[in-house]
Amino acid sequence: MLRMLTLSLVGLSALMLSVFENSDSGIFNELSYTVFKQAEAGTATEQPSMAKGIEPTTLPASAFKTIEWTDLMPKEDIDALLNPPSYITDAEDDSFEDQLSNQLQNAIATASDDRYQQALHSTRIIPEMDSQAIRIPGFIVPLEFDDEKKITQFFLVPYFGACIHVPPPPPNQIIFVNFPKGLKQGALYDPFWISGVLKTSLVENEMATAAYSIQMQSFEAYTE
DSSP states (O other), rough: OOOOOOOOOEEEEEEEHHHHHHHHTTTTTTOOOOOOOOOTTOOOOOOTOOEEEEESSSSOOOOOEOOOGGGGGGGHHHHHHHHHHHHHSOTTTHHHHHHHHHHHHHHHHOOOOOHHHHTTTTTOOOOGGGOOEEEEEEEEEEEOOOTTTTTTEEEEESTTTTTTTTOOGGGGGEEEEEEEEEEEEEEEEEEEEEEEEEEOOOEOOOSSSSEEEEEEEEEEOOOO
């Protein structure tokens, strides 16, 4: 089974798995992936269902720096998620206290001084990442298709099921990807390496909000 793609902090990934399972948002409720170390460049192999695709470009492959998802998140947001409030950590699954906690969480969700909730919905970005040539692994959430059923626009997310089976991750953990040439996806659970120039531009639709966007230059299938 495919495992959850790596985050730069193993503790943060494990925390989000446990924290979101206890929250009313239901994030990660259907996931049981194990965190693993980031694969080094060149370890991705091509799957039969997806041929490697490359857009014409002036940038060589060596120009793209491999990054991790937490490289896109401000330290303050990471710290907030690493230190969830007691209404998250003290609640037991399916207990009466958990139900009350969820009601309390809903009431607090809009409070301006709740840093944890702010982190869950954060659009705060890393300004230095703007215009950087990056390479990042992720799962695809299709948004638009061409006449040949190729995906031309999609959200790239750090774990399988985001935005479809479970609520989306924070906006600063979502990348809007534009690829007019289109790619054909073998299955929704197939992860990919995506390379392109990152922009700190906000993109919103009815499915989710992305704090980053990228004009994709190349992609390649990612396998265990």
